[in-house]
Amino acid sequence: MGGPKRILIVCGTGIATSTVVARKVEEYCREQGIEVIVDQAKVMETLRGVEDYDLVISTTQLPAGVDTPSVNGLPFLTGVGVDQALQEIKEKLSAS
Protein backbone atom coordinates (compact mmCIF):
# COMPACT_ATOMS: atom_id res chain seq x y z
CA MET A 1 0.00 0.00 0.00
CA GLY A 2 0.89 3.66 -0.09
CA GLY A 3 1.86 5.72 -3.09
CA PRO A 4 0.12 5.73 -6.44
CA LYS A 5 -0.45 2.47 -8.32
CA ARG A 6 1.38 2.08 -11.59
CA ILE A 7 -0.63 0.92 -14.58
CA LEU A 8 0.81 0.02 -17.98
CA ILE A 9 -1.53 0.17 -20.96
CA VAL A 10 -0.32 -2.02 -23.82
CA CYS A 11 -1.35 -2.20 -27.46
CA GLY A 12 0.10 -2.88 -30.87
CA THR A 13 1.46 0.63 -31.37
CA GLY A 14 1.64 1.96 -27.82
CA ILE A 15 -0.40 4.86 -29.20
CA ALA A 16 -3.53 4.14 -31.09
CA THR A 17 -5.81 1.98 -29.02
CA SER A 18 -3.86 2.38 -25.78
CA THR A 19 -4.50 6.15 -25.75
CA VAL A 20 -8.25 5.50 -25.81
CA VAL A 21 -7.96 3.02 -22.94
CA ALA A 22 -5.54 5.20 -20.95
CA ARG A 23 -7.85 8.23 -20.92
CA LYS A 24 -10.81 6.11 -19.78
CA VAL A 25 -8.89 4.35 -17.03
CA GLU A 26 -7.46 7.65 -15.75
CA GLU A 27 -10.94 9.16 -15.70
CA TYR A 28 -12.36 6.17 -13.82
CA CYS A 29 -9.57 6.06 -11.25
CA ARG A 30 -9.97 9.78 -10.60
CA GLU A 31 -13.69 9.27 -9.95
CA GLN A 32 -12.94 6.35 -7.63
CA GLY A 33 -10.27 8.29 -5.80
CA ILE A 34 -7.55 5.80 -6.73
CA GLU A 35 -4.20 7.45 -7.29
CA VAL A 36 -2.56 6.04 -10.43
CA ILE A 37 0.31 6.65 -12.79
CA VAL A 38 -0.54 5.48 -16.28
CA ASP A 39 2.07 4.66 -18.92
CA GLN A 40 1.63 3.32 -22.45
CA ALA A 41 3.78 0.82 -24.31
CA LYS A 42 4.01 -1.25 -27.46
CA VAL A 43 3.50 -4.94 -26.95
CA MET A 44 6.98 -5.49 -28.45
CA GLU A 45 8.45 -3.53 -25.55
CA THR A 46 6.90 -5.87 -22.97
CA LEU A 47 9.08 -8.73 -24.23
CA ARG A 48 11.73 -7.61 -21.75
CA GLY A 49 9.28 -7.65 -18.82
CA VAL A 50 7.02 -5.23 -16.96
CA GLU A 51 8.09 -5.68 -13.32
CA ASP A 52 7.66 -2.01 -12.44
CA TYR A 53 3.89 -2.09 -12.74
CA ASP A 54 1.04 -3.12 -10.45
CA LEU A 55 -1.34 -3.80 -13.31
CA VAL A 56 -1.18 -4.27 -17.07
CA ILE A 57 -4.17 -3.50 -19.27
CA SER A 58 -3.74 -4.74 -22.82
CA THR A 59 -5.88 -4.53 -25.94
CA THR A 60 -3.79 -7.28 -27.50
CA GLN A 61 -2.27 -10.53 -26.35
CA LEU A 62 0.61 -10.23 -23.88
CA PRO A 63 3.83 -12.27 -24.26
CA ALA A 64 4.04 -15.45 -22.21
CA GLY A 65 6.65 -13.97 -19.84
CA VAL A 66 4.37 -11.26 -18.45
CA ASP A 67 3.09 -12.39 -15.04
CA THR A 68 1.95 -9.03 -13.63
CA PRO A 69 -1.84 -9.01 -13.02
CA SER A 70 -3.54 -8.06 -16.27
CA VAL A 71 -6.93 -6.99 -17.58
CA ASN A 72 -8.24 -7.25 -21.14
CA GLY A 73 -8.65 -3.75 -22.60
CA LEU A 74 -10.82 -4.72 -25.58
CA PRO A 75 -14.12 -3.70 -23.89
CA PHE A 76 -12.96 -0.06 -23.92
CA LEU A 77 -12.72 -0.21 -27.70
CA THR A 78 -15.94 -2.05 -28.49
CA GLY A 79 -17.95 -0.34 -25.75
CA VAL A 80 -19.26 -3.77 -24.66
CA GLY A 81 -18.53 -4.87 -21.07
CA VAL A 82 -16.81 -1.65 -19.96
CA ASP A 83 -18.30 -1.68 -16.44
CA GLN A 84 -17.10 -5.23 -15.83
CA ALA A 85 -13.61 -4.35 -17.01
CA LEU A 86 -13.50 -1.28 -14.75
CA GLN A 87 -14.65 -3.40 -11.81
CA GLU A 88 -11.90 -5.91 -12.55
CA ILE A 89 -9.33 -3.12 -12.68
CA LYS A 90 -10.48 -1.80 -9.31
CA GLU A 91 -10.33 -5.26 -7.71
CA LYS A 92 -6.89 -6.09 -9.08
CA LEU A 93 -5.54 -2.69 -8.03
CA SER A 94 -6.75 -3.04 -4.47
CA ALA A 95 -5.33 -6.58 -4.30
CA SER A 96 -1.87 -5.49 -5.37
Add this chain to the structure above:
Amino acid sequence: MSGVTQFITSLGAAVVLPILIFVFAVILGQRPGRAFRSALLIGIGFVGIGLVINLLLEQLGPAAEGMAKRLQVDLTVIDVGWPSTSAIAFGSQVGAFVIPIGLAVNIVLLAVGLTRTLDIDLWNYWHIAFTGALVAIVTDSILWGFAAAAIHMVILLALADWSAPWIQKYYNFPGISLPHGTSAPYVFLAIPLNYLFDRIPKVRSWQADPEAIQRRFGIFGESIILGLVLGIILGILGGLPITGVLQLGINLAAVMLLLPRMVSILMEGLIPISEAARDFVQRRFPGRNLYIGLDSAIAVGAPAVIATALLMVPITLAIAVVLPGNRVLPFGDLATMPFIVCMMVPIFRGNIFRSVIAGAIAIAGGLYIATWISPTFTRAANNVNFEAPGNATQLSSLVDGANPVTGVFYGLAQFPLVGMPLLAVAALLFAWWVSRRQPEEPSPREGEPRPEEPEHAREEPQIQPGG
Protein backbone atom coordinates in the same frame (compact mmCIF):
# COMPACT_ATOMS: atom_id res chain seq x y z
CA MET B 1 -13.22 33.60 -53.99
CA SER B 2 -9.74 32.46 -54.94
CA GLY B 3 -8.51 34.85 -52.26
CA VAL B 4 -10.46 32.86 -49.68
CA THR B 5 -9.04 29.54 -50.91
CA GLN B 6 -5.56 30.96 -50.84
CA PHE B 7 -6.08 32.27 -47.32
CA ILE B 8 -7.22 28.82 -46.14
CA THR B 9 -4.30 27.09 -47.86
CA SER B 10 -1.82 29.52 -46.36
CA LEU B 11 -3.17 28.84 -42.86
CA GLY B 12 -1.96 25.24 -43.15
CA ALA B 13 -3.34 21.99 -41.80
CA ALA B 14 -2.28 22.74 -38.22
CA VAL B 15 -4.80 25.61 -38.17
CA VAL B 16 -7.52 24.42 -40.55
CA LEU B 17 -7.92 20.89 -39.21
CA PRO B 18 -8.61 21.96 -35.60
CA ILE B 19 -11.28 24.40 -36.80
CA LEU B 20 -13.00 21.67 -38.84
CA ILE B 21 -12.76 19.13 -36.03
CA PHE B 22 -14.25 21.64 -33.61
CA VAL B 23 -17.22 22.17 -35.93
CA PHE B 24 -17.74 18.41 -36.48
CA ALA B 25 -17.53 17.69 -32.75
CA VAL B 26 -20.08 20.35 -31.88
CA ILE B 27 -22.44 19.08 -34.62
CA LEU B 28 -22.12 15.57 -33.15
CA GLY B 29 -23.15 16.91 -29.77
CA GLN B 30 -19.89 17.47 -27.91
CA ARG B 31 -19.68 20.25 -25.33
CA PRO B 32 -17.94 23.25 -26.95
CA GLY B 33 -15.32 23.37 -24.18
CA ARG B 34 -14.26 19.75 -24.67
CA ALA B 35 -14.46 20.09 -28.45
CA PHE B 36 -12.22 23.15 -28.34
CA ARG B 37 -9.59 21.45 -26.22
CA SER B 38 -9.47 18.36 -28.45
CA ALA B 39 -9.35 20.49 -31.59
CA LEU B 40 -6.42 22.40 -30.14
CA LEU B 41 -4.63 19.13 -29.32
CA ILE B 42 -4.96 18.09 -32.96
CA GLY B 43 -3.26 21.29 -34.05
CA ILE B 44 -0.51 20.72 -31.48
CA GLY B 45 -0.02 17.13 -32.65
CA PHE B 46 0.45 18.44 -36.17
CA VAL B 47 3.08 20.94 -35.11
CA GLY B 48 4.88 18.22 -33.15
CA ILE B 49 4.93 15.75 -36.02
CA GLY B 50 6.26 18.46 -38.32
CA LEU B 51 9.15 19.17 -35.94
CA VAL B 52 10.14 15.51 -35.68
CA ILE B 53 9.89 14.90 -39.44
CA ASN B 54 12.17 17.88 -39.99
CA LEU B 55 14.66 16.40 -37.56
CA LEU B 56 14.48 13.04 -39.33
CA LEU B 57 15.00 14.46 -42.81
CA GLU B 58 17.65 16.95 -41.77
CA GLN B 59 19.63 14.17 -40.07
CA LEU B 60 19.06 11.23 -42.36
CA GLY B 61 19.08 13.14 -45.66
CA PRO B 62 22.84 13.86 -45.78
CA ALA B 63 23.72 10.26 -44.81
CA ALA B 64 21.41 8.86 -47.49
CA GLU B 65 22.88 11.19 -50.09
CA GLY B 66 26.41 10.33 -48.96
CA MET B 67 25.59 6.65 -49.35
CA ALA B 68 24.28 7.26 -52.86
CA LYS B 69 27.47 9.10 -53.88
CA ARG B 70 30.01 6.83 -52.22
CA LEU B 71 28.48 3.39 -52.62
CA GLN B 72 26.07 3.88 -55.51
CA VAL B 73 23.31 2.69 -53.17
CA ASP B 74 20.59 5.10 -54.17
CA LEU B 75 18.20 4.97 -51.22
CA THR B 76 17.30 8.64 -51.08
CA VAL B 77 13.55 8.23 -50.59
CA ILE B 78 13.16 8.24 -46.82
CA ASP B 79 10.50 6.12 -45.16
CA VAL B 80 8.96 8.63 -42.77
CA GLY B 81 6.74 6.04 -41.12
CA TRP B 82 3.04 5.73 -40.45
CA PRO B 83 2.88 8.53 -37.85
CA SER B 84 3.86 10.99 -40.59
CA THR B 85 1.71 9.31 -43.22
CA SER B 86 -1.40 9.46 -41.06
CA ALA B 87 -0.81 13.15 -40.32
CA ILE B 88 -0.30 13.88 -44.02
CA ALA B 89 -3.55 12.02 -44.74
CA PHE B 90 -5.66 13.77 -42.10
CA GLY B 91 -4.12 17.12 -42.99
CA SER B 92 -5.02 16.82 -46.68
CA GLN B 93 -8.16 18.35 -48.20
CA VAL B 94 -9.66 14.87 -48.48
CA GLY B 95 -8.68 14.13 -44.89
CA ALA B 96 -10.63 17.11 -43.64
CA PHE B 97 -13.85 15.44 -44.77
CA VAL B 98 -12.88 11.79 -44.47
CA ILE B 99 -14.80 11.03 -41.28
CA PRO B 100 -18.23 11.97 -42.69
CA ILE B 101 -17.36 10.28 -46.01
CA GLY B 102 -16.23 7.04 -44.39
CA LEU B 103 -19.19 6.91 -42.03
CA ALA B 104 -21.65 7.63 -44.84
CA VAL B 105 -20.22 4.83 -47.00
CA ASN B 106 -20.31 2.42 -44.06
CA ILE B 107 -23.92 3.28 -43.19
CA VAL B 108 -25.09 2.90 -46.80
CA LEU B 109 -23.36 -0.47 -47.20
CA LEU B 110 -24.87 -1.71 -43.92
CA ALA B 111 -28.30 -0.51 -44.99
CA VAL B 112 -28.19 -2.35 -48.34
CA GLY B 113 -26.59 -5.45 -46.81
CA LEU B 114 -23.24 -5.24 -48.60
CA THR B 115 -21.28 -5.40 -45.38
CA ARG B 116 -21.65 -6.73 -41.84
CA THR B 117 -18.89 -4.54 -40.41
CA LEU B 118 -19.48 -1.30 -38.54
CA ASP B 119 -16.09 0.40 -38.57
CA ILE B 120 -15.90 2.38 -35.32
CA ASP B 121 -12.14 2.81 -35.53
CA LEU B 122 -12.27 6.36 -36.87
CA TRP B 123 -8.60 6.98 -36.33
CA ASN B 124 -7.82 4.51 -39.09
CA TYR B 125 -9.93 6.38 -41.59
CA TRP B 126 -6.59 8.02 -42.34
CA HIS B 127 -5.82 5.13 -44.72
CA ILE B 128 -8.68 6.05 -47.05
CA ALA B 129 -7.78 9.72 -46.66
CA PHE B 130 -4.24 8.87 -47.75
CA THR B 131 -5.27 7.21 -51.03
CA GLY B 132 -7.79 10.02 -51.47
CA ALA B 133 -5.05 12.62 -51.03
CA LEU B 134 -2.74 10.90 -53.54
CA VAL B 135 -5.53 10.56 -56.09
CA ALA B 136 -6.56 14.21 -55.60
CA ILE B 137 -2.99 15.30 -56.35
CA VAL B 138 -2.56 13.04 -59.41
CA THR B 139 -5.93 14.01 -60.91
CA ASP B 140 -5.75 17.60 -59.66
CA SER B 141 -9.32 17.18 -58.49
CA ILE B 142 -10.55 16.92 -54.93
CA LEU B 143 -13.72 15.20 -56.15
CA TRP B 144 -11.75 12.24 -57.50
CA GLY B 145 -10.00 12.24 -54.15
CA PHE B 146 -13.31 11.94 -52.31
CA ALA B 147 -14.40 9.20 -54.71
CA ALA B 148 -11.17 7.29 -54.11
CA ALA B 149 -11.61 7.47 -50.33
CA ALA B 150 -15.18 6.19 -50.65
CA ILE B 151 -14.17 3.30 -52.94
CA HIS B 152 -11.29 2.43 -50.62
CA MET B 153 -13.76 2.24 -47.72
CA VAL B 154 -15.87 -0.27 -49.68
CA ILE B 155 -12.81 -2.44 -50.32
CA LEU B 156 -11.72 -2.39 -46.66
CA LEU B 157 -15.17 -3.29 -45.36
CA ALA B 158 -15.42 -6.19 -47.81
CA LEU B 159 -11.94 -7.41 -46.84
CA ALA B 160 -12.88 -7.18 -43.16
CA ASP B 161 -16.00 -9.31 -43.73
CA TRP B 162 -14.10 -11.81 -45.86
CA SER B 163 -11.27 -12.32 -43.35
CA ALA B 164 -13.49 -12.16 -40.24
CA PRO B 165 -13.90 -15.96 -39.81
CA TRP B 166 -10.11 -16.49 -39.73
CA ILE B 167 -9.49 -13.47 -37.50
CA GLN B 168 -12.26 -14.26 -35.04
CA LYS B 169 -11.20 -17.87 -34.65
CA TYR B 170 -7.44 -17.43 -34.49
CA TYR B 171 -7.39 -14.40 -32.18
CA ASN B 172 -10.56 -15.33 -30.32
CA PHE B 173 -12.28 -12.00 -31.09
CA PRO B 174 -15.97 -12.88 -31.25
CA GLY B 175 -17.99 -10.35 -33.27
CA ILE B 176 -14.96 -8.33 -34.30
CA SER B 177 -13.50 -7.65 -37.76
CA LEU B 178 -10.48 -5.61 -38.80
CA PRO B 179 -11.19 -3.15 -41.64
CA HIS B 180 -7.64 -1.86 -41.36
CA GLY B 181 -6.10 -0.12 -44.36
CA THR B 182 -2.64 -1.53 -43.82
CA SER B 183 -3.34 -5.07 -42.68
CA ALA B 184 -6.43 -6.09 -44.62
CA PRO B 185 -5.17 -5.87 -48.25
CA TYR B 186 -2.51 -8.52 -47.58
CA VAL B 187 -5.32 -11.04 -47.19
CA PHE B 188 -5.36 -11.05 -51.01
CA LEU B 189 -1.78 -12.34 -50.91
CA ALA B 190 -2.12 -14.76 -48.01
CA ILE B 191 -5.12 -16.77 -49.19
CA PRO B 192 -3.67 -17.97 -52.54
CA LEU B 193 -0.19 -18.35 -51.02
CA ASN B 194 -1.51 -20.56 -48.25
CA TYR B 195 -3.35 -22.67 -50.82
CA LEU B 196 -0.03 -23.07 -52.64
CA PHE B 197 1.98 -23.93 -49.49
CA ASP B 198 -0.55 -26.59 -48.54
CA ARG B 199 0.18 -28.34 -51.85
CA ILE B 200 3.98 -28.38 -51.79
CA PRO B 201 5.24 -31.63 -50.20
CA LYS B 202 7.81 -31.21 -47.38
CA VAL B 203 7.49 -27.38 -47.34
CA ARG B 204 3.91 -27.95 -46.20
CA SER B 205 5.11 -28.98 -42.74
CA TRP B 206 7.89 -26.41 -42.18
CA GLN B 207 7.50 -24.56 -38.95
CA ALA B 208 9.31 -22.19 -36.58
CA ASP B 209 9.02 -21.59 -32.86
CA PRO B 210 7.77 -18.10 -31.94
CA GLU B 211 9.16 -18.15 -28.40
CA ALA B 212 12.70 -18.89 -29.58
CA ILE B 213 12.48 -16.13 -32.20
CA GLN B 214 11.19 -13.66 -29.62
CA ARG B 215 14.15 -14.47 -27.38
CA ARG B 216 16.79 -14.25 -30.09
CA PHE B 217 15.47 -11.38 -32.21
CA GLY B 218 13.72 -9.35 -29.49
CA ILE B 219 16.22 -6.55 -30.02
CA PHE B 220 14.56 -5.69 -33.36
CA GLY B 221 11.43 -4.84 -31.41
CA GLU B 222 13.19 -2.15 -29.40
CA SER B 223 12.69 0.74 -31.75
CA ILE B 224 15.00 3.17 -29.94
CA ILE B 225 17.92 0.70 -30.07
CA LEU B 226 17.07 0.04 -33.71
CA GLY B 227 17.14 3.79 -34.40
CA LEU B 228 20.50 4.17 -32.68
CA VAL B 229 22.15 1.23 -34.44
CA LEU B 230 20.73 2.13 -37.85
CA GLY B 231 21.82 5.72 -37.41
CA ILE B 232 25.38 4.66 -36.64
CA ILE B 233 25.53 2.19 -39.55
CA LEU B 234 24.01 4.65 -42.02
CA GLY B 235 26.33 7.39 -40.78
CA ILE B 236 29.37 5.21 -41.39
CA LEU B 237 28.14 4.09 -44.83
CA GLY B 238 27.28 7.69 -45.69
CA GLY B 239 30.85 8.78 -44.92
CA LEU B 240 30.00 11.13 -42.07
CA PRO B 241 32.74 12.15 -39.62
CA ILE B 242 32.72 10.30 -36.29
CA THR B 243 30.90 13.14 -34.51
CA GLY B 244 28.24 13.06 -37.24
CA VAL B 245 27.90 9.28 -36.96
CA LEU B 246 27.23 9.40 -33.23
CA GLN B 247 24.88 12.35 -33.53
CA LEU B 248 22.93 10.59 -36.27
CA GLY B 249 22.58 7.55 -33.99
CA ILE B 250 21.15 9.54 -31.08
CA ASN B 251 18.93 11.65 -33.31
CA LEU B 252 17.41 8.67 -35.11
CA ALA B 253 16.78 6.97 -31.75
CA ALA B 254 15.02 10.20 -30.74
CA VAL B 255 12.89 10.15 -33.90
CA MET B 256 11.83 6.56 -33.22
CA LEU B 257 10.59 7.53 -29.76
CA LEU B 258 9.22 11.01 -30.46
CA LEU B 259 7.33 10.48 -33.70
CA PRO B 260 4.78 8.06 -32.21
CA ARG B 261 4.51 10.28 -29.10
CA MET B 262 3.50 13.20 -31.31
CA VAL B 263 0.85 11.12 -33.02
CA SER B 264 -0.57 10.17 -29.67
CA ILE B 265 -1.33 13.86 -29.12
CA LEU B 266 -3.16 13.99 -32.44
CA MET B 267 -4.92 10.79 -31.51
CA GLU B 268 -5.99 12.09 -28.11
CA GLY B 269 -7.55 15.07 -29.82
CA LEU B 270 -9.57 12.77 -32.04
CA ILE B 271 -11.01 10.67 -29.19
CA PRO B 272 -14.03 12.86 -28.33
CA ILE B 273 -15.16 13.17 -31.93
CA SER B 274 -14.59 9.52 -32.62
CA GLU B 275 -16.62 8.52 -29.56
CA ALA B 276 -19.43 10.86 -30.50
CA ALA B 277 -19.46 9.43 -34.02
CA ARG B 278 -19.39 5.85 -32.69
CA ASP B 279 -22.41 6.46 -30.47
CA PHE B 280 -24.15 8.20 -33.36
CA VAL B 281 -23.71 5.19 -35.67
CA GLN B 282 -24.28 2.48 -33.07
CA ARG B 283 -27.63 4.07 -32.16
CA ARG B 284 -28.71 3.69 -35.78
CA PHE B 285 -28.18 -0.06 -35.98
CA PRO B 286 -29.42 -1.38 -32.67
CA GLY B 287 -29.89 -5.10 -32.23
CA ARG B 288 -28.34 -6.05 -35.55
CA ASN B 289 -25.77 -8.78 -35.54
CA LEU B 290 -22.83 -6.73 -36.75
CA TYR B 291 -19.10 -7.14 -36.71
CA ILE B 292 -17.47 -4.29 -34.81
CA GLY B 293 -14.59 -3.03 -36.94
CA LEU B 294 -11.51 -2.30 -34.84
CA ASP B 295 -7.84 -1.36 -35.22
CA SER B 296 -5.66 -4.35 -36.09
CA ALA B 297 -3.38 -3.14 -33.27
CA ILE B 298 -5.40 -5.52 -31.09
CA ALA B 299 -4.02 -8.51 -33.05
CA VAL B 300 -0.39 -7.50 -32.88
CA GLY B 301 0.41 -9.21 -29.57
CA ALA B 302 0.01 -12.80 -30.79
CA PRO B 303 3.38 -14.61 -30.51
CA ALA B 304 3.39 -15.65 -34.17
CA VAL B 305 2.79 -12.03 -35.25
CA ILE B 306 5.55 -10.67 -33.03
CA ALA B 307 7.98 -13.36 -34.15
CA THR B 308 7.22 -12.77 -37.84
CA ALA B 309 7.52 -9.00 -37.44
CA LEU B 310 10.88 -9.28 -35.66
CA LEU B 311 12.28 -11.40 -38.49
CA MET B 312 10.87 -8.96 -41.04
CA VAL B 313 13.03 -6.07 -39.78
CA PRO B 314 16.42 -7.37 -41.03
CA ILE B 315 14.75 -8.99 -44.05
CA THR B 316 13.18 -5.67 -45.07
CA LEU B 317 16.51 -3.84 -44.79
CA ALA B 318 18.25 -6.54 -46.84
CA ILE B 319 15.59 -6.48 -49.55
CA ALA B 320 15.75 -2.69 -49.75
CA VAL B 321 19.49 -2.81 -50.40
CA VAL B 322 19.55 -5.61 -52.98
CA LEU B 323 16.31 -4.91 -54.83
CA PRO B 324 17.23 -3.32 -58.18
CA GLY B 325 15.33 -0.09 -58.77
CA ASN B 326 14.27 0.39 -55.18
CA ARG B 327 15.01 3.86 -53.82
CA VAL B 328 13.21 3.67 -50.47
CA LEU B 329 15.30 3.58 -47.31
CA PRO B 330 13.14 1.72 -44.75
CA PHE B 331 13.19 3.47 -41.41
CA GLY B 332 10.05 4.79 -39.73
CA ASP B 333 7.94 1.76 -40.51
CA LEU B 334 10.45 -0.86 -39.43
CA ALA B 335 8.53 -0.65 -36.17
CA THR B 336 5.22 -1.19 -37.98
CA MET B 337 5.93 -4.62 -39.47
CA PRO B 338 3.34 -6.34 -37.23
CA PHE B 339 0.57 -4.47 -39.05
CA ILE B 340 1.71 -5.77 -42.42
CA VAL B 341 1.61 -9.40 -41.30
CA CYS B 342 -1.08 -9.57 -38.61
CA MET B 343 -3.97 -10.47 -40.90
CA MET B 344 -1.92 -12.99 -42.91
CA VAL B 345 -0.81 -14.95 -39.84
CA PRO B 346 -4.29 -16.35 -39.04
CA ILE B 347 -4.69 -17.51 -42.63
CA PHE B 348 -1.36 -19.34 -42.34
CA ARG B 349 -2.65 -20.80 -39.03
CA GLY B 350 0.17 -19.11 -37.15
CA ASN B 351 2.89 -20.64 -39.33
CA ILE B 352 5.83 -18.27 -39.07
CA PHE B 353 7.76 -19.69 -42.00
CA ARG B 354 4.85 -19.03 -44.35
CA SER B 355 4.16 -15.63 -42.80
CA VAL B 356 7.76 -14.50 -43.29
CA ILE B 357 7.81 -15.62 -46.94
CA ALA B 358 4.53 -13.76 -47.54
CA GLY B 359 5.88 -10.72 -45.69
CA ALA B 360 9.02 -10.70 -47.83
CA ILE B 361 6.94 -10.85 -51.02
CA ALA B 362 4.73 -8.03 -49.72
CA ILE B 363 7.77 -5.87 -48.91
CA ALA B 364 9.60 -6.55 -52.18
CA GLY B 365 6.56 -5.57 -54.23
CA GLY B 366 5.76 -2.82 -51.79
CA LEU B 367 9.15 -1.12 -52.08
CA TYR B 368 8.52 -0.66 -55.82
CA ILE B 369 5.12 0.85 -55.05
CA ALA B 370 6.60 3.14 -52.39
CA THR B 371 9.35 4.23 -54.82
CA TRP B 372 6.82 4.81 -57.59
CA ILE B 373 4.48 7.00 -55.54
CA SER B 374 7.25 8.94 -53.78
CA PRO B 375 7.01 12.15 -55.88
CA THR B 376 3.31 12.42 -55.11
CA PHE B 377 3.86 11.40 -51.50
CA THR B 378 6.43 14.19 -51.20
CA ARG B 379 3.95 16.69 -52.65
CA ALA B 380 1.24 15.51 -50.24
CA ALA B 381 3.73 16.05 -47.39
CA ASN B 382 4.63 19.53 -48.69
CA ASN B 383 0.92 20.39 -48.79
CA VAL B 384 0.82 20.06 -45.00
CA ASN B 385 4.16 21.87 -44.63
CA PHE B 386 6.26 18.77 -43.92
CA GLU B 387 9.25 19.52 -46.10
CA ALA B 388 12.69 18.11 -46.66
CA PRO B 389 15.51 20.62 -46.40
CA GLY B 390 16.95 21.02 -49.89
CA ASN B 391 15.25 18.91 -52.51
CA ALA B 392 17.46 15.88 -53.00
CA THR B 393 15.47 13.90 -50.47
CA GLN B 394 12.05 12.49 -51.16
CA LEU B 395 9.51 11.03 -48.79
CA SER B 396 7.52 7.82 -48.76
CA SER B 397 6.52 5.15 -46.28
CA LEU B 398 5.89 1.43 -46.02
CA VAL B 399 2.57 1.92 -44.20
CA ASP B 400 0.67 2.67 -46.48
CA GLY B 401 3.09 3.83 -49.15
CA ALA B 402 4.06 0.24 -49.98
CA ASN B 403 0.52 -1.08 -49.87
CA PRO B 404 -0.81 -2.90 -52.96
CA VAL B 405 -4.15 -1.09 -52.67
CA THR B 406 -2.30 2.25 -52.67
CA GLY B 407 -0.57 1.06 -55.86
CA VAL B 408 -3.86 0.19 -57.54
CA PHE B 409 -5.43 3.55 -56.72
CA TYR B 410 -2.32 5.43 -57.79
CA GLY B 411 -2.11 3.56 -61.08
CA LEU B 412 -5.76 3.97 -61.98
CA ALA B 413 -5.73 7.65 -60.97
CA GLN B 414 -3.49 8.27 -63.98
CA PHE B 415 -6.65 7.71 -66.09
CA PRO B 416 -9.36 8.69 -63.63
CA LEU B 417 -12.26 8.82 -66.08
CA VAL B 418 -11.86 5.13 -66.83
CA GLY B 419 -9.93 3.97 -63.78
CA MET B 420 -12.08 5.25 -60.93
CA PRO B 421 -15.47 4.01 -62.20
CA LEU B 422 -13.82 0.68 -63.02
CA LEU B 423 -12.45 0.44 -59.49
CA ALA B 424 -15.82 1.44 -58.01
CA VAL B 425 -17.59 -1.34 -59.90
CA ALA B 426 -14.92 -3.87 -58.96
CA ALA B 427 -15.09 -2.87 -55.30
CA LEU B 428 -18.88 -3.15 -55.21
CA LEU B 429 -18.81 -6.52 -56.99
CA PHE B 430 -16.22 -7.74 -54.50
CA ALA B 431 -18.37 -6.54 -51.58
CA TRP B 432 -21.41 -8.22 -53.13
CA TRP B 433 -19.50 -11.49 -53.65
CA VAL B 434 -18.29 -11.47 -50.04
CA SER B 435 -21.74 -10.65 -48.68
CA ARG B 436 -23.32 -13.45 -50.72
CA ARG B 437 -20.86 -16.16 -49.71
CA GLN B 438 -20.99 -15.30 -46.06
CA PRO B 439 -23.49 -17.58 -44.37
CA GLU B 440 -24.82 -16.62 -40.94
CA GLU B 441 -22.46 -19.04 -39.25
CA PRO B 442 -19.25 -19.22 -41.33
CA SER B 443 -18.37 -22.81 -42.18
CA PRO B 444 -14.73 -23.96 -41.94
CA ARG B 445 -12.83 -23.40 -45.13
CA GLU B 446 -9.38 -23.90 -46.53
CA GLY B 447 -6.87 -22.09 -44.39
CA GLU B 448 -8.94 -21.79 -41.26
CA PRO B 449 -7.63 -23.30 -38.08
CA ARG B 450 -8.46 -26.99 -38.20
CA PRO B 451 -10.31 -28.43 -35.24
CA GLU B 452 -7.42 -30.64 -34.16
CA GLU B 453 -5.12 -27.64 -33.91
CA PRO B 454 -5.24 -25.16 -31.06
CA GLU B 455 -7.64 -22.46 -32.15
CA HIS B 456 -6.55 -19.88 -29.72
CA ALA B 457 -3.36 -17.92 -30.21
CA ARG B 458 -2.85 -17.88 -26.44
CA GLU B 459 -2.32 -21.63 -26.52
CA GLU B 460 0.99 -21.66 -28.32
CA PRO B 461 -0.23 -22.43 -31.84
CA GLN B 462 3.16 -23.83 -32.81
CA ILE B 463 2.70 -27.16 -31.05
CA GLN B 464 2.24 -29.70 -33.81
CA PRO B 465 -0.76 -31.99 -33.60
CA GLY B 466 0.31 -35.21 -31.94
CA GLY B 467 3.85 -33.87 -31.36
